[in-house]
Amino acid sequence: TQLLEQSPQFLSIQEGENLTVYCNSSSVFSSLQWYRQEPGEGPVLLVTVVTGGEVKKLKRLTFQFGDARKDSSLHITAAQPGDTGLYLCAGVSGGYNKLIFGAGTRLAVHP
Amino acid sequence: ETGVTQSPTHLIKTRGQQVTLRCSSQSGHNTVSWYQQALGQGPQFIFQYYREEENGRGNFPPRFSGLQFPNYSSELNVNALELDDSALYLCASSLVDRHQETQYFGPGTRLLVL
Numbered sequence: 001t002q003l004l005e006q007s008p009q010f011l012s013i014q015e016g017e018n019l020t021v022y023c024n025s026s027s028v029f030s031s032l033q034w035y036r037q038e039p040g041e042g043p044v045l046l047v048t049v050v051t052g053g054e055v056k057k058l059k060r061l062t063f064q065f066g067d068a069r070k071d072s073s074l075h076i077t078a079a080q081p082g083d084t085g086l087y088l089c090a091g092v093s094g095g096y097n098k099l100i101f102g103a104g105t106r107l108a109v110h111p
Numbered sequence: 112e113t114g115v116t117q118s119p120t121h122l123i124k125t126r127g128q129q130v131t132l133r134c135s136s137q138s139g140h141n142t143v144s145w146y147q148q149a150l151g152q153g154p155q156f157i158f159q160y161y162r163e164e165e166n167g168r169g170n171f172p173p174r175f176s177g178l179q180f181p182n183y184s185s186e187l188n189v190n191a192l193e194l195d196d197s198a199l200y201l202c203a204s205s206l207v208d209r210h211q212e213t214q215y216f217g218p219g220t221r222l223l224v225l
Contacts, residue, residue: 004153042113042201042216043154088153097205098167099144099214101153 003027004091006102014110016078021105023089024071030092032072033099034063037086048092079109113137115204115217123223129190132220136183136204142166143185144214145177148199160185197224 004025013019023032031050035043047056049065049072056063060083062075076083086106090099114137124130136143142161146154156169160179174190183204189196199221203214 006153041218042115042203044113044216045213048213090153097212097214098156098159098169099146099154099203100156101146103151103153 004089004100004102006087006089006105008105009103010106010108012108012110013079015080017109019076019079019107021074021076021087021107022071023073023102025091026070027091027093028069029100030069032065032069033090033092034072034074035088035090037088037104043088076107079107081109081111083107084109113215113217115202115215117200117202117217117220119220120218121221121223123225124192125225126192126194128192128224129188130192130222132187132189132200132202132222134185134187134202134204134217136185136202137206137215138183140183140204140206140215142205142212143179144203144205145185145187146201146203147171147196148201148219150198154201157187192224194224197222 007022033048034046037043047063052067052069054065060077064073086104088104090101116135118133144159145157148154158168159166163179176188179185199219201219203216205212205214
């Protein structure tokens with residue numbers, strides 16, 4: 001069974017702080033995706049990482065895929081209240097691109 | 112705004128009843144996946160439909176079934192509802208003809224089973 005574990009589960013920080021969220025698995029995925037989900041909405045794709053060791057940047061967000069393609073991290077620099085939400089990682093699995101999600105990290109950024 | 116819509120937004124049912132949830136995909140998307148997201152959890156894959164045929168299924172019992180129609184709409188049907196079926200149900204559409212296609216999620220239907 002392929003599982004993704006995210007840590008921490010909850011994170012409450014002040015505006016301007018930096019943070020890192022982790023996504024770990026014992027399985028190898030063909031690619032890994034990060035989503036953000038806000039209350040009352042579905043997950044919205046932030047990034048897809050494919051190659052082991054790959055680093056992608058999206059403004060203040062930096063995503064890294066582990067060399068063995070089993071883990072990933074999301075680093076946010078100078079967090080803002082607009083970054084508040086549920087961050088989900090998802091491994092892409094199987095020939096039909098089934099997504100296996102972690103339980104998510106709920107981030108609250110306070111002004 | 113992903114272009115994927117779901118109806119209804121909220122629904123209350125009682126144990127043993129049947130429910131049909133609807134999803135309208137982005138125009139041209141030939142694949143729809145359904146996910147169940149329990150409170151405090153990440154979404155869990157229920158099944159996927161590709162060109163109106165079931166293309167893969169997660170660890171859900173047969174009382175969860177689906178349909179996909181040629182007009183880019185789809186349905187998730189759940190029979191004999193149980194309390195544990197209370198969750199947010201998400202559909203996601205994609206175009207499976209490119210490498211690494213993106214799945215676009217709808218806002219979900221929140222189902223409460225009493």
